[in-house]
Amino acid sequence: MFDRIAELALHRARLVLTVTAVAVVAMAALGFGAFGKLLSGGFDDPASPSSRAQVLIDEEFGGEPGLLLLVRADGGRITAPAAERAGRDLAAALRKEPGVSGVVSAWDEGGSALVSRTGDQALVAARVEGDGSEAGERTAELVERYTGDRGPVSVEAGGREAVGHDISGQVSRDLALAEAVAVPVTLVLLVLAFGSLVAALLPLVIGVIAIFGTFAELFVLGSVTEVSVFAVNITTALGLGLGIDYALLLVSRFREQLAAGAEIPEALHRTVRTAGRTIAFSAATVIAALAALLLFPPYFLRSFAYAGIGVVAIAAVAALFVVPALLAVLGHRVARSRFPWARGGGAHSAVWGRLAAVVMRRPALTALPVLAVLLASAAPLLGVTFGTPDERVLPEDAQSRRVAAALDRDFPAGDREALRIVLDGAVPPQELSGYAREVAALDGVTRVTTAGGGYAGSGTGADAAAAGPGNPALGRPGVQQLTVVHALEPRSDDAQDLVRAVRAVEAPVGAEALVGGEDARLVDAKHAIGSRLPAAAGLIAVTTFVLLFLFTGSVVQPLRALLLNALSLGAALGAMVWIFQDGHLSGLLGFTPQPTDTSMTVLLFCVAFGLSMDYEVFLVSRVKELRDADPEAAPAAAVTGGLARTGRIVSMAAGLLAVSFFAFGTGQVSFIQMFGLGTGLAILIDAIAVRGVLVPAAMRLLGRSAWYAPAPLRRLHRRIGLTEGEAPHGPGAAGESRPLTGVRTG
CATH class of the missing domain: 3.30.70 (Alpha-Beta Plaits)
Known part of the structure; x- marks a missing residue:
């Protein structure tokens, strides 16, 4: 397959570029309509009791303001x-x-x-x-x-609608600011890295294709299902970042081949065959991690899966087909550096090579301090508490947040924070009264109102007493609504315990009790995510293990990668708890500390995990090439050589991708700030601490057993895995990947 792509680029480059240009124009025209299809909100499980209660309130009682x-x-x-x-x-x-x-x-x-x-x-x-x-x-x-x-x-x-309006508007402004920061900075860094404006523009071309293509995908999906407006954020960040990653790998490998003396056709074949294979596996691992988001009911998370999977797939396809065509047309112009600081041809990094050599000589001594720092960074996770977004994610001067503050400060509490019970079914007045009295007697409840009467609770669990007339508007044929006013702090643990206690009260015979309200929505949102976390984690672990096994032929490498990735992600998430929950840096970043956003934590984990596997594949692919080229050599030589060849590319790609995510830190919606800063930090930790120190140390300690697989799995890998064949002859062949065998590639 990869050789056929190279042949297409060599012989039909202008056709490929023409078709691409037409497709980009069509995708852009379609994609700009996506913004009218995207929705705010989407944090609730539509099948949860609180969501079902809200549907009945809307249908039977006209809804809430x-x-x-x-x-x-x-x-x-x-x-x-x-x-x-x-x-x-x-x-x-x-x-x-x-x-x-x-x-x-x-x-x-x-x-x-x-x-x-x-x-x-x-x-x-x-x-x-x-x-x-x-x-x-x-x-x-x-x-x-x-x-x-x-x-x-x-x-x-x-109110709820105004908060959604303010969040959507603020996110749009923040996105424009983030792009205004990220794109120029990225272009400058690419020029500094390549020393050539021509080479620097190629990764941006792939980023633009990925972004426009995903916007078009979101337009189509938004026309048939619910898609969150926040999917735009991951589209721009991942589109720009992965476009840069994949194009950077191809351009660097092509320049390296040219610098070694290969002619353009030969250089392009080797580039697509080796870097192209790496990109295909890298994209598959990122997609596998993002696919886990499809398991969660809230369309907020599913939307990130739609956008993330689309942008990764489009970026990979564009990189595999468009970049080789551009390289074929540009030829040696891509390799010409016009600035004195530029290193020609993507040369090996002496700094990363020396770092690898030091780690390989003293693996425990170099790894233990890094492990200690990462564990210390992860420690705040021990005190994490989870919540869902409300108006506090907005800056204090946001209109809807000012109104919310005025309501809490200047108006009677009323029933704004009340639980709302919907009894779906015919309930006789006597049974309705008994049920209401039982709810009113729960700890923390001060009053329960029904269509037939009001019942006062002491707030301490004592028996409830009748307290005046009810509200006839709460009764409908076959459906009854009860408002439960309590004296507990909204969204607190006690308020959530009250929701569970109300749900534990046996409903009247023939009716189903559905508990709604803000506190019930919080309980259900946490359950919707928490109950599916084991399945999501299992899916990520299994798919990652299978893909890395097919890529490496080892069962140890996938396990080592999963362990180190979990460590780096724990460190990044712990830092976000320390900042956004505990309130450190709140003055600098301008946010209000609050419980950690459940949905955003899951999203950060999946995205950062996928991207960390991106760099795992970058490094391991080169180590495996060198090991396969000389199986009798000491394992340390392949690891040192692999890090020397990829360290500069990985650190450069990670830095550029981190810029795309860090740009969200300039925004004013706190959960978007958390996502951007957390993902950017996870990327840097992985590229520097994990790839630079912990992976070489683990490889050194494992030795040849790092590539172990049981005999049956070795036979399976020989049949269905991607392995390497005889190395090509000619300039630059030493240490290069050989034609793929085991799977036909063209």
């Missing part, structure tokens, strides 16, 4: 005639808006609960109808139309 307009009187009380008139006009105008329902305001009869304790603020609440992008677009229009100064009052937007 998702948009809150905070009306503030300018220099007076909200009940002043001018302020009251402005507030009433605002509510009346909102009621006339298409796609808006359930509008209630502080100026309606019985609306006193919507007036602040200080008397200078009031609320107008409304439901924004529509699903996904339709509701998002409608919310954006309402926020634009109704917020700001309105005569004697000023208006700000809050």
